[in-house]
Structure formats: structure tokens, C-alpha cells
Amino acid sequence: MTLSNLAIRTLLGSALSVCAVAASADEFRWASTTDPQTMDPHAVNSAPVLSFLNNIYEGLVRRGQDMSIEPSLATSWEPLADEDGWRFNLREGVTFQDGAAFTAEDVLFSYQRASDETADVRSWFAPVTEVRVVGDYTVDFITKAPNPLFPDSIANFMILDKDWAESNDAALAARDAENFATMNVNGTGPFTLASRDPGVRTTLVPNTAWWDDVQHNVTEAVFTPIGNSATGLAALLSGEIDFIQPIPLQDVAQVEGRDGFKVLEGEETRVIMFGFGHEHDTLLYSSDVTDANPFTDPRVRLAAAHAIDIASIDRVLFRGKIEAASQLVPADISGFSEANQGRADFNQERARELLAEAGYPDGFSFGLKCPNDRYINDEALCRAAASMFAAVGLNAELSTGPVRDYWPQLREDDFDMYLLGWSPGTFDMEHPVRFLLHSQDNEKKLGSWNFGNYSNARVDELLPQIQQEIDPAARQAMLDEVVAITQEEVAYIPLYTQPLIWAAKDNVDLTQRADNFFMLRWVTVN
């Protein structure tokens, strides 16, 4: 660089940096890929919305830094003595951000609103038959059957003020058109909305009347959605934002290589797996086997499991950041079956033997469907898996597509084998049993993501018992049985737990929760 060049650079640099607005020390700016679609906590059951609104609204219970359930607007809860259900004792002296007092009426109202047809979160209340206000600060939730996990399942059920919602014509969640609650908030939580420009910028400020001890030191928090990951990384490295979630795996080295920035890594609760068309009579995408579906034979499914070399996938595609999975939930989820921790090892010899036993010594070809914008490295994973399958004679015809197109294809049974990731919303093993392992049953709303319709009478029989069992040991025994059955039958091939990768400036302390929720109340800017 010549001297004149340097001079110009310095001059220009100082001239421009004078114009830059200095951010105050405690103003916190963060970015994520998706803007919360709405500020209404009952309208959409999606992670970006629930994660964001947990800073503003609160539920009866909440999740701590380690995902454990702790008191929030309810100080305690216990099962009802003479009928099935739970009693919640509410916190006194809590006010909404507009000053109104929080009482049991607000809980009843929020239940009615959240369980209405207009609300997307109504599935949480499927077990509930009635909600009774017992006193100003006591509420009973009556359930159809004993439901030991009910308090855990409503951690994201957020409470609205009845009068506020009704007087602003927002008594029901906005479904077809927006209403007052789409753009305005009135929660009890640690932060409140200062301004909102959807898709561009949302500003939160602390709620000075919050009931709990303040642990953060944020005076203003500005959220910007940045869809393009390269732009997001540039925004972090240039110092315009303090924190971003998530960053792509390939950018980890970039961030770690720079002074003043850090990468936060954890395990998400999402298990990535392959699923099969269990009830298909024939393969849809095969060039050699057209009159049968070899995947109905458990030996063939096991052969496919033995073909996967998870260590190589970890090393090559994920830079050593994934945890191999043995079942549909990771080890730190309640209900995880410790008795069934083993997974089919990488054994090509065994895979070929199994295929020969099943009558396919030369293998066969089939169609493998994968999304390309849903999970980390999903397309690359499927390419790697396809070549691993091919090594034992399973020739996968891979087709990939965006997720908006992917679910409809799976719903229409348009696959031989498919990729799926599952994060248990209740953080309990019962969740994947209900959605992925129970036979499809639209009436009972069970097995709705069991695309291949894996069906086992014993599993179907055990699910309601698991849901109602109060005794932890008996419950775990039944979950162990389900896991053992589904491993034995290779209902799915569990692959690994997806990593969670965030990046921040060095001076920011925050908590990375396994559900990928980002809570401002644990942020300190030093």
C-alpha cells in the first residue's frame, strides 16, 4: 500500500466514522433469520414467534436455563385430589405492562382464546375439558385423564390481559386479518415493545414493573431479521450487531479467527432421522424392484441403518459437532431410554448379509427425498448417505427441494425413504411417540407426522398409558418398551442430534437454551 493510498484511506475512514452514530453501551442489537410473523402469542405456533414473545409475555410456568420447568405466573401447582387435572396457584401483585392487575380471570380468558379454532396453539389444550376459576389467584385445569406432563406442555402458553384484549377487539387470535394484538403487546414479561416495523426492525425496552429479579443489563434491544447468512455474518463482524442466531457451520472458523467474537455451540434437541414408507406396497422410484416394497422387511431397514457411517458424516460435514443418536430424542430429554442407548453400528458386511437374507443380494434402487433448506447441511447429508447406501447395494435416487414443497409431498406419500428432523415440543419422549410412532389417526389427532405410517399395535396401546401414568418408574418402563420395539423394527434410522451454533461479540454474555429460544433476560453486555 502506497503512502497516498494510506492517507486517502485514513481520511475517508475518519470522515465517515464521524457520521456513525455511537451505540450506547447497553443497547443490544441482535439478528436472526426469520422475523416473528406476529406479536400475537396464540396466532402462530412457530419457534420464531414463541421465542420472541417469551421476552414479552409469560406463562404459568417457564423454562429455566437448563430447560427445567420453574414457577412463573403460577407460584406452585399440584394435581387435583378428586378429579383429573391440575391446580395452579397464581402469583399475586403481578401487573400487565399497561398497569392492569393479573388475576385468574386472565388465565381463563387466555385459555379460551388459545384453545379457540382461530388459534394455532390449540393442540396444547386437547387434553383439557374445562378451566375453572376457583379464586382470584387459583385456577383449575380439568383434563380428560390423568396428565402428569400437563404443566410441562404449557410452558409457551402465554397470558394476555382480558380487559385489554376485549376492549381492543382482540378477544380472538388474528387468523384471516390482523387485529390489535398483531402489532401491539401487553404482557407481564421482562420486556415490552417500543416499536415494530415488521420484517425490518423491532425494538424492545425493559418492563420496569416486572415482578422478577432483573439479571440482564439491557436498556434497549433491537431485533433485525437478516435472511442472507453472509449478510448476517458481515453485520456481526462489522460490529453492527452484537449477536446472531444461527450461523452456518462453514462460518464458524471465520468468527473464531477474529478477535472480539465468539461462537456458542450446543446441542439442539432436534434428532435427524430417515423414515420409510412402511405401508407402501411397492417402491415408487425404483428401476429394478417394481412389484414390492423391500423396506417393509425389517432386515432391509436394518441393512440401511448399518450402511450409515455416522463418524464420517460428523467429521466431513459437521466438523465434529454432532452427537450420534440411538432413538428419537437426545439423552438429556426426559423419558430418554437409557436401556436402549446402542445404535446400529457402521457395518457394510452385515448390511450386505441382511440384504441377501431378505432376498436382495444385489440390492435395489429406490427414491430418497430430502429438504434442502430445513436442517443444517440437509442436502449434503443426503448426498453422503446416498453414497453410503450405494456402497452396500442400496441405490438411492436422491431428490431434494425446499421445505414449502417438501411436507406436501410427504403428506401425499410421494417417497420411498425420506429425511425428517424432530424436536420434542414438550421436551419429553412422549412427544415423538405421539407424532412419529403412533399409527396415523386423524380423529384422535395422533401420528400426524408419521408419514410412512409405521404401525405397531403395542406402541399404540402404550401411548395413552404413558400419557396418564403418574409413577415415573412405571412410565419409564413403558417408554423403554416403545423404544425397544421401534429399534428392533427399525421404525426410523435415527442419525444424530443437530448442533446449535450462535455467534456473538466477546463482551456479550448470554444463555444458549437447547430449544433454540433466545431469552433477553439472561443477556449482559460488559
Place this chain on the structure above:
Amino acid sequence: MVYFILKRLVQSVFVMLAVAFLAFSLFRFVGDPITQMTGVETSVADQERLREELGLNDAFLLQFGRFTADILQGDFGYSYRTRQPVAQMIADRIPATLELGLVALLISLIVGIPAGVYTALKPRGFATQAILMTTLVGVSIPTFVIGIMLIFIFGVQLGWLPTFGRGGTVQIGGWESSLFTIEGWRALLLPALTLGVYQLTLTMRLVRAEMMEVMRTDYIRFAMARGVPMKKLHYKHALANTMVPVITIIGLQFGGVIAFSIVTESVFQWPGMGLLFLESIRFVDIPVMGVYLVVIAFFFVLVNLLVDLLYVAIDPRLRVRDVQ
């Protein structure tokens, strides 16, 4: 003249209808809005009910008819994704896109026309060769690569300019403008440059070619022989005559700049219509996609009309014909 404008506006309605029809026939292949609107725990029955209520089970022609009828009555519908009125969502994003497009156009004209004249008058100069080479490189690199490069040089390495967003904006009668603050201009510079590079190259090469052509014509030679000063010759006589085709092409290109600012907007997280469209595709937000495409079609028609009117202003011969 009034008749001419009216005729074009009536034509534009048919263009927009055709675009809406094509767009609608493609939407079925974009994906399923319902799975994007609802959470994983939503039951199949609830999904079906929503699908029915939104009329997604109806025949294609019925859905299209409803969409057009609503728009003709001024009802642009509500977004599936945010539940906001589509008209307001798009109106909020128009200023960002228009300002970006106009500044990009301005950059391409201010740099492109003088550079075109220079390279035409000194075709063998070293500077000419250098300019032609660099612009060729600039036009060969995809827009998003140029954008990312600019961001990493000026935003990350040098730290001079912001890497995303619009910076400081000012509300002027409902129009959110970034043209009145220094912060706004700093944020505008890189995306406008990214978007304008292609236009700039095109303008320059067009001006150069036309100028060289004109310089060879008889009237310029006669003027030269008569001793008209070179400056007057170049800029009054020659340049004015090169501008007619240049304006046509640039005008037509401007519609494209507005429509295809999508890539630039995505790279710079520029909150314009293009970015809104991209988000809408991801969520299969059919109402927003439909209205966006119709609005873009309208822009194209409008720009074409303006170009035609500009002709008349620049070229006296057209006026005479109009009178006849």
C-alpha cells in the same frame, strides 16, 4: 396526446390481468401455504379446516376470479404470513425499492454517459481500454458476489459503511426516505452501486457505440469542416443525437432494475418490495406474491409509457407526426 396516454393505461390493465393469471397458475407449484402457516403440532383436521376457509381447495379459475374481483374493488387481501393488509405491506416497501432503483440509475447515468463519451472520442487511449476492461469484469460477476465483496471490503474490513438495512430514514408524508440523512446515504451507497453496475456498463457501451456512429455521419463532418468548436460539436450536436436510443434502452431497463432488485435487496437486507417478495415465497404467501407481481407489471407499463412520452419531448419529428 391524452388519448394516447389513456389508451396505454387501458392496455396496462390487460397486461396486469395476464401477469396475474400466469402468476396464479404458477402458485400451485410453489408449495403449500398451510404447512407454512401452522405449527408442527397443528392437527391435520385443523389444517384442512384452514385450507377450506382460505378457499385453497377451490378450483384454480375460481381462486383467480376471486383474487381479480377483490383487487378490482380495491381489496388487496391479507397476508397469510403476517395477517397484515397486503396493500399496506407493499406500499410500506415501495419507497425503499424506488429510492434504491433511482439512485442506482443516477449512478449509472452520471458515470456511464461521460465515460461513454470519453471512450468514444478516444477509442484507442489507454484509459479507454482500462475502463472497458473493468466494466466488462464488473458486468460478468453475478450481482450477489459484487454485493458480498463490497460488504466485506467497505463494511467489514474498512468499516466505513453499514453492511445492511437503510440506516437513518425520515418520514415525509407517508414516504419513508433515506435520502435526507447522512446515515441513509451511507446505507444506500453500496446497494445502489451493486444494483447500478450492470446499468452503468450498459449505458456506457451504448453511449459509446451511438456516439461513434454519430461522429461518422455527414452532418458532423460538415460541422467539423465549418469549424464549429469541438466542445459544442461533441456535447450539443453529437451527444443529443445519441440520446434517443439510449433513453429507450435505459428506460426499459429501469423497469428491470425495480423488478430485479430482489438479489441486491436480499444481500443487503434492504427492506424493499423484492425482499418482501422473497420472504413471501418462503412462506408461500400467495396474496402478497400475487399483488407484488401485478404491481411490478404496472411499473413496467408505466415506465414504457414514460419512455414514449420522453421520445416526443426529445425528438421533434415525433411531435409533427402526432399532430398529423
